[in-house]
Amino acid sequence: MKSIDAQGYKLEVGSLLDSSLEKLLTEKYATSKKIILVDDNTYEFCLDALITNFEALKEAEVIILPVGEENKQLSIAQNVWEALTDYRVGRHDVIINLGGGLVTDMGGFIASCYKRGCDFINIPTSLLAMVDAAIGGKTGVNLEHYKNQIGVFAQPIALYIDPSFLETLPDEEYLSGYAEMIKHGIIKDEQLFQDVISCMNGNFEFNEELLIRCIEIKNNVVHEDPLEENVRKILNFGHTIGHVIEGHYMESGISHGHAVAIGMVMEAYLSMKLNGLSDVSYAFIESSILSFYTIPNFTDDDIQAMIEMLSNDKKNDANEIRCCLLEKIGECTYDHAVAESLFLETLMHFKNYQINMN
Amino acid sequence: MKSIDAQGYKLEVGSLLDSSLEKLLTEKYATSKKIILVDDNTYEFCLDALITNFEALKEAEVIILPVGEENKQLSIAQNVWEALTDYRVGRHDVIINLGGGLVTDMGGFIASCYKRGCDFINIPTSLLAMVDAAIGGKTGVNLEHYKNQIGVFAQPIALYIDPSFLETLPDEEYLSGYAEMIKHGIIKDEQLFQDVISCMNGNFEFNEELLIRCIEIKNNVVHEDPLEENVRKILNFGHTIGHVIEGHYMESGISHGHAVAIGMVMEAYLSMKLNGLSDVSYAFIESSILSFYTIPNFTDDDIQAMIEMLSNDKKNDANEIRCCLLEKIGECTYDHAVAESLFLETLMHFKNYQINMN
Numbered sequence: 001m002k003s004i005d006a007q008g009y010k011l012e013v014g015s016l017l018d019s020s021l022e023k024l025l026t027e028k029y030a031t032s033k034k035i036i037l038v039d040d041n042t043y044e045f046c047l048d049a050l051i052t053n054f055e056a057l058k059e060a061e062v063i064i065l066p067v068g069e070e071n072k073q074l075s076i077a078q079n080v081w082e083a084l085t086d087y088r089v090g091r092h093d094v095i096i097n098l099g100g101g102l103v104t105d106m107g108g109f110i111a112s113c114y115k116r117g118c119d120f121i122n123i124p125t126s127l128l129a130m131v132d133a134a135i136g137g138k139t140g141v142n143l144e145h146y147k148n149q150i151g152v153f154a155q156p157i158a159l160y161i162d163p164s165f166l167e168t169l170p171d172e173e174y175l176s177g178y179a180e181m182i183k184h185g186i187i188k189d190e191q192l193f194q195d196v197i198s199c200m201n202g203n204f205e206f207n208e209e210l211l212i213r214c215i216e217i218k219n220n221v222v223h224e225d226p227l228e229e230n231v232r233k234i235l236n237f238g239h240t241i242g243h244v245i246e247g248h249y250m251e252s253g254i255s256h257g258h259a260v261a262i263g264m265v266m267e268a269y270l271s272m273k274l275n276g277l278s279d280v281s282y283a284f285i286e287s288s289i290l291s292f293y294t295i296p297n298f299t300d301d302d303i304q305a306m307i308e309m310l311s312n313d314k315k316n317d318a319n320e321i322r323c324c325l326l327e328k329i330g331e332c333t334y335d336h337a338v339a340e341s342l343f344l345e346t347l348m349h350f351k352n353y354q355i356n357m358n
Numbered sequence: 359m360k361s362i363d364a365q366g367y368k369l370e371v372g373s374l375l376d377s378s379l380e381k382l383l384t385e386k387y388a389t390s391k392k393i394i395l396v397d398d399n400t401y402e403f404c405l406d407a408l409i410t411n412f413e414a415l416k417e418a419e420v421i422i423l424p425v426g427e428e429n430k431q432l433s434i435a436q437n438v439w440e441a442l443t444d445y446r447v448g449r450h451d452v453i454i455n456l457g458g459g460l461v462t463d464m465g466g467f468i469a470s471c472y473k474r475g476c477d478f479i480n481i482p483t484s485l486l487a488m489v490d491a492a493i494g495g496k497t498g499v500n501l502e503h504y505k506n507q508i509g510v511f512a513q514p515i516a517l518y519i520d521p522s523f524l525e526t527l528p529d530e531e532y533l534s535g536y537a538e539m540i541k542h543g544i545i546k547d548e549q550l551f552q553d554v555i556s557c558m559n560g561n562f563e564f565n566e567e568l569l570i571r572c573i574e575i576k577n578n579v580v581h582e583d584p585l586e587e588n589v590r591k592i593l594n595f596g597h598t599i600g601h602v603i604e605g606h607y608m609e610s611g612i613s614h615g616h617a618v619a620i621g622m623v624m625e626a627y628l629s630m631k632l633n634g635l636s637d638v639s640y641a642f643i644e645s646s647i648l649s650f651y652t653i654p655n656f657t658d659d660d661i662q663a664m665i666e667m668l669s670n671d672k673k674n675d676a677n678e679i680r681c682c683l684l685e686k687i688g689e690c691t692y693d694h695a696v697a698e699s700l701f702l703e704t705l706m707h708f709k710n711y712q713i714n715m716n
Contacts, residue, residue: 078432085507117585143436143439149443150471
């Protein structure tokens with residue numbers, strides 16, 4: 001059991017059975033109602049392990065969220081709030097989010113706004129949620145195609161990362177999580193980037209030490225700037241373009257990590273044009289990432305729609321599109337105002353690039 | 359211009375023209391988009407005064423919320439979030455809530471959840487919002503009939519209380535605001551209670567000093583306990599029963615203050631039964647309040663429905679109905695667990711009481 005110092009809450013990595021969860025449930029929440037939020041998948045593959053091992057959860061109410069980014073909507077949150085009301089959940093009860101990023105993002109938002117704030121515990125089950133989504137207090141739901149447009153910053157009471165849940169994951173989920181691990185390396189730690197790529201090249205053999213290094217990077221950056229006023233912005237590397245790709249291709253089910261991976265290649269390309277990233281570093285990033293993640297075939301209409309969404313990104317300020325750019329691998333800077341025309345040029349470049357590859 | 363020390367934000371009472379609003383808009387928000395949230399009434403009666411006097415607001419976008427407690431719903435908040443998205447509002451822009459409690463409650467919630475938090479300024483225009491709703495950081499919307507079931511604690515950047523807006527108010531809105539002024543006296547300051555009642559008996563002649571005394575009580579209590587973990591709970595006096603009356607009679611348009619006034623009489627009755635409030639004090643409270651506010655005619659079905667809602671009050675804990683009770687006028691204690699049967703008995707008492715009066 002590895003305990004990581006997180007501001008104001010418990011963050012533990014290791015088997016749930018060795019964690020402080022049992023104590024928390026039987027002491028702090030001894031008389032509280034417990035609600036477990038799952039999605040269709042974690043209901044099937046993860047819930048039993050939790051309920052079987054924790055007597056205190058035998059009577060818990062279980063609420064199932066529908067899987068899929070297109071269901072990360074206010075209307076679903078409203079259904080859950082109505083269910084919590086029906087279950088007579090009070091503000092001293094506790095909600096346990098058992099699932100991937102959708103469950104921890106939505107569950108955190110649902111708990112934080114229910115009766116102006118109810119405690120929640122995050123137990124991420126996907127690699128993406130373990131290394132990224134469940135850490136750092138960002139909660140929310142999408143509004144139409146705008147990712148996490150509605151949400152709040154709110155920390156869980158505790159965050160338990162148990163790698164044994166990863167055994168339940170399908171391959172594409174692994175790949176989605178690895179994209180954020182790549183990002184943590186690219187922005188902060190070149191050696192980590194190389195180690196993640198080596199691990200992926202070596203058949204993704206799982207490595208808990210790598211997981212912990214990624215968690216520590218995320219946690220440290222968030223700790224330094226919880227409300228994303230300055231340095232935390234570097235965690236958005238790859239996400240300015242990644243979010244619009246994810247939004248635009250939501251119906252075709254592109255994963256968050258896949259979209260961010262492509263976003264990182266494109267933002268690395270912008271970094272080369274604007275921020276002094278060397279050609280060699282760019283080429284290494286491009287070849288490393290594109291050997292695992294493919295770029296969708298953009299039409300001109302697709303590009304037009306994505307440019308439109310870009311101009312409404314949360315990270316913008318005073319009508320400028322703001323973006324993080326690399327200086328070199330392991331060093332990222334933020335608040336670059338990038339002209340819309342350069343994004344257009346970049347998307348066009350990769351449109352042709354894709355055609356050339358085929 | 360009276361400046362009151364509020365935790366972390368400006369609270370000013372007096373003419374907007376003498377306030378720091380101009381400076382705020384032209385300095386801190388010089389390059390920000392300004393959005394003004396109003397309701398149908400403040401659009402008609404208050405917006406002009408604001409836009410005419412502040413050059414910086416000439417280009418502001420205006421969003422109109424429909425009046426009526428039954429419209430304080432997530433679906434309306436969602437419409438506003440979509441409009442903000444269409445207007446390309448960013449997290450460094452500012453939302454100005456110009457209206458009564460519905461506008462300041464909903465507007466604060468909308469701003470706090472938009473892109474995980476956008477600044478907002480409260481300019482309350484109703485007496486109720488000036489002495490209560492706009493102060494203290496409670497924001498939210500109703501869920502079905504449950505008042506403010508979904509919300510967050512969030513403070514405005516500034517709160518400007520300009521009594522000249524009161525001239526636009528219809529009488530029943532005045533009466534609604536006076537109920538919260540009565541409450542501030544009953545729970546904290548017997549002299550204030552008597553002064554408010556005297557003012558009401560004297561044709562409600564407006565008195566800015568009385569307004570400021572009420573604002574200071576609310577602000578001081580909130581300052582002491584911003585998240586309602588202990589002493590702030592006394593501000594809920596009258597609201598446990600008041601909220602269910604308001605929720606149950608929402609369609610017939612009972613005002614918040616009217617419902618709270620009746621709630622205060624009933625909770626004073628409970629205080630006499632359970633908490634040592636003297637018969638004389640109870641009688642004074644009852645006669646003072648019921649000479650201005652009438653109790654609806656309850657049927658047994660009404661009572662049953664209200665008891666059902668009571669058991670889901672936000673203030674409950676571990677399945678007990680929690681309530682504030684008076685020890686005497688000016689002294690209120692909190693966290694009393696009151697049996698459901700006693701609420702039933704109280705509602706039955708006032709059912710008969712009403713019939714006897716007619």
